[in-house]
Amino acid sequence: MSYQRAIKTINHQPTNEISHVDILDHPQFMQELIGYDPWDNPRQAYADAYKALDVDWVIGIPDRCIRFEPGKSSYQAEDGTMYTEWGMSGSAWRENYLFHDEESVLAFDPVENKEGEPLVTPEYNQKNIDRCRADQALMGNSAIVTNIYYTTLFQFGIMIFDWELFLATAASEPERFQRVLRGLAEVSRRNMTMWAQEGMPLIFMHDDIAIEQGMVFRPEWYRKNLFPLYEYILEPVKARKDTKLVFVSDGNYSLVLDDLAALGFDGFVINSSAMDLEGISKHFGNRVFLAGGIDTNVLTLGTPDEVVHHVKSCLNKVRFTEGFFMHSQGDLPHNIPIENMRAYFSIKRR
Secondary structure, eight states, rough: HHHHHHHHTTOOOOSOOEEEEEOOOHHHHHHHHHSSOOOGGGGHHHHHHHHHHHOOOOOOSSSOOOOTTOOOOOETTTSOOEEEETTTOOOOOOOOOOOHHHHHHHTTOOTTTOOOOOOOHHHHHHHHHHHHHHHHHHHHOOOOOOBBBOSSHHHHHHHHHHHHHHHHHHHHHHHHHHHHHHHHHHHHHHHHHHHTEEEEEEEEEOOOOOEETTSSOOOHIIIIIIHEEEEEEEHHTTTTTTEEEEEEEEEEEEGGGGHHHHOOOOOOOOOOOSSSSHHHHHTTTTEEEEEEEHHHHHHHHHHHHHHHHHHHHHHHHHOOOSSHHHHEEEBBBBOOOOOHHHTTOOOOOO
């Protein structure tokens, strides 16, 4: 049972086969796996495809599927959200923001939220928890299912204020901006408390604290301004000894891995080829579990033989770590050649 293999992996116990966590969004490959058109019943199709692949950890099952018109690669929903073609689920982004200058950012109170920003409210958070439970029921003992808590703290600033205004305000008015960060941390703390009360074996937190070239600010900024608030956010979860915490950021966040481990994260998803997976595996050993290693560019542009070589090279890099999930760092979208998808999943043993 892949659920049990996932539990073993997050606890650094040996498994006979490679553990996998991947976000699949490849309708053609899904149809080959399950034998029917995934658009007929998308939720069931995702579940059946993950089961067919023997994936151990599933990061939610999409509740949104978008058919793009021929020749179009973007779509605007009724609420104004924009979507780019990405398999069946679409990739969302935002174009309009309520804040346009630093003073308006500094005046914002996230807890009161008079502006009506789409923060993660308790009601929305409960819907995510309920959906995670429903997804787990759909997968049964075939895989462990998590949601992804997307806007832990840094990401809140990006999504509410937009990148440029967020960075400019944080850099120019660090002391005043700290009040806003504390408010955002309070929102996340309340949401984390709800997740902790569910007693799930694994909680997955996301915060894009880095870019491909490295950290956005100097590491000292995070240690002074962000990580003490992380400790506050994580406290309800860390009080549960039966729940593991895993963290992911886009980009290269190598410089703060030790800081994050000290805060209590039990695992890391490596989402950048700029991060030294072999060095990280050797440094941490079995102190944390890892996921990552597979470059989606190789899956997309390489040959099947190159894909197999790439996977085997990845497995060699994590030889110091018992707790490891194979994971494609750019997910598995619809434009990967189907023969490369077959090659990727053909390797079952380390």
